[in-house]
Amino acid sequence: MAPTPFAAALIKKLSVSNTIDADDRQALEELPITGRFYDPQQTIVHEYDRPSHCCLVVDGFVIRSKSAEGQRQILSIHISGEIPDLQSLHLHVMDHELSTLTGCTLGFIAHDVLRQLCVARPNLAAALWRETLVDAAIFREWIVNVGRRSSVARMAHLIVEMWERLDHIGRTRDGAFEFPVTQVELADCLGLTPVHVNRVLQQLRQDKLLHLARKECNILEKGRLEELGQFEPTYLHLSPQL
Amino acid sequence: MAPTPFAAALIKKLSVSNTIDADDRQALEELPITGRFYDPQQTIVHEYDRPSHCCLVVDGFVIRSKSAEGQRQILSIHISGEIPDLQSLHLHVMDHELSTLTGCTLGFIAHDVLRQLCVARPNLAAALWRETLVDAAIFREWIVNVGRRSSVARMAHLIVEMWERLDHIGRTRDGAFEFPVTQVELADCLGLTPVHVNRVLQQLRQDKLLHLARKECNILEKGRLEELGQFEPTYLHLSPQL
DNA sequence: CGAGTGGTTGATATCTTTCAACCCACGTGG
DNA sequence: CCACGTGGGTTGAAAGATATCAACCACTCG
DSSP states (O other), X not given: OOOOHHHHHHHHHHHHHSOOXXXXXXXXXTXXXXXXXXXXXXXXXOTTOOOSEEEEEEESOEEEXXXXXXXXXXXXXXXXXXXXXXXXXXXXXXXXXXXXXXXXXXXEEEHHHHHHHHHHOHHHHHHHHHHHHHHHHHHHXXXXXXXXXXXXXXXXXXXXXXXXXXXXXXXXXXXXXXXXXXXXXXXXXXXXXXXXXXXHHHHHXXXXXXXXXXXXXXXXXXXXXXXXXXXXXXXXXXXXTO | OOOOHHHHHHXXXXXXXXXXXXXXXXXXXXXXXXXXXXXXXXXXXXXXOOOSEEEEEEXXXXXXXXXXXTEEEEEEEEOTTOOTTGGGGTOOSOSSEEEESSOEEEEEEEHHHHHHHHHHOHHHHHHHHHHHHHHHHHHHHHHHHHHHSOHHHHHHHHHHHHHHHHHHTTOOBTTEEEOOOOHHHHHHHHTOOHHHHHHHHHHHHXXXXXXXXXXXXXXXXXXXXXXXXXXXXXXXXXXXXX
């Protein structure tokens, strides 16, 4: 059986932080996944839902979010190969919303199937657990980001994080990556106002650190951006050894 | 064998959100755990450490934190029965610091032992995985807290969260609970300044919602505090059904 | 061509921080 | 038993960062 693009994305992403052997790989390739295309800005799973499937991102950007004081806070941005609602395997009620940022190709995997997989292949169970732990590590860093960094540093940190994660699955090209996000959405990631995001981006552009426009992000000075955002990649755990 | 206070705390906490049967319970009671007392403000595990044991909180308060722009951000507060560095089972390098807030009785469990337990008792593996997922859910709520809520709402939310979590393990008594935390530490939880925390607390005291003093927190009007902090308990997943 | 979405701008308001001082309770040592 | 040192809490004035409001601009799509 030829590997589906679904399994391929999942395997590629899992392999970044986990050791996946041939048998694991085969088990993943045989996983029944039903695909579906979603338009931008669509809700995939609502808060309080009790999903029976997990959602695998194959293409596009997916976000998790919840609201407070009428404003939305984006909790995480998910990219190809990730399973943003993997937690629903053990946390039955959704405590936040899952939606598409851009048009997305998604694959849905039944919870039962995943549970069986975890029993049959403990190594994959550990890998999936680990993925949720990396998720949590990123949440921690986002707490620091909105809690303790200035608006410019926040933006710099977010951009470098996205670059690092996308780079490890081969979705960057010389300092640039596709990032079709509006300033309103950036504001929702960073706990800022859209107007202020605009000004922050102008400053970063002026300082020749970053150019974000037309669904594309160009990093001009990665080193200085990292410094500005105090970016320290340990928390991404981008290697099976870490 | 009489159950140690270590196992007892762990079982009590796990039972809040998980279904633990008699065999599970026995397996937990037989777990080799070495106890140790820690003074307040001591580091248990440093950032970049590679721990070989997990740390079980039996008594006292433990925090996870990391720093940015010279300021500390507290990421979570852990209470009796929790294992704050359970993630180190699969994430080998610490991306943050673990330390005591108060004097603490801690129990240390070797990673190997926990891994064996997960293999031998899949139900406990699921329970532990679930605990790390609840952790992540709390991180998400904290992102919302620092990202989108006003200083007063932040404080209200934090206090109600602590009340709920402590209440479920029987550590509250009529609207009050032990909470030996300084204003500086609260500031580090909420992404605020100690001075501002002081003013927020004064306002909450004036409005007769809350009185926090002498290591004790008195909740005067739980309903209005919840409203003020927009507290919605789903994210705590405080029942095996959720 | 017109509507709509996303981006930009300037003026002003608000919230939170900063800084510097002061107070109070507690514990310790002379 | 008092004097002092210390940690935590409190206060006021001023500065700074970010939010708010209300326009306006520039594409793109139909």
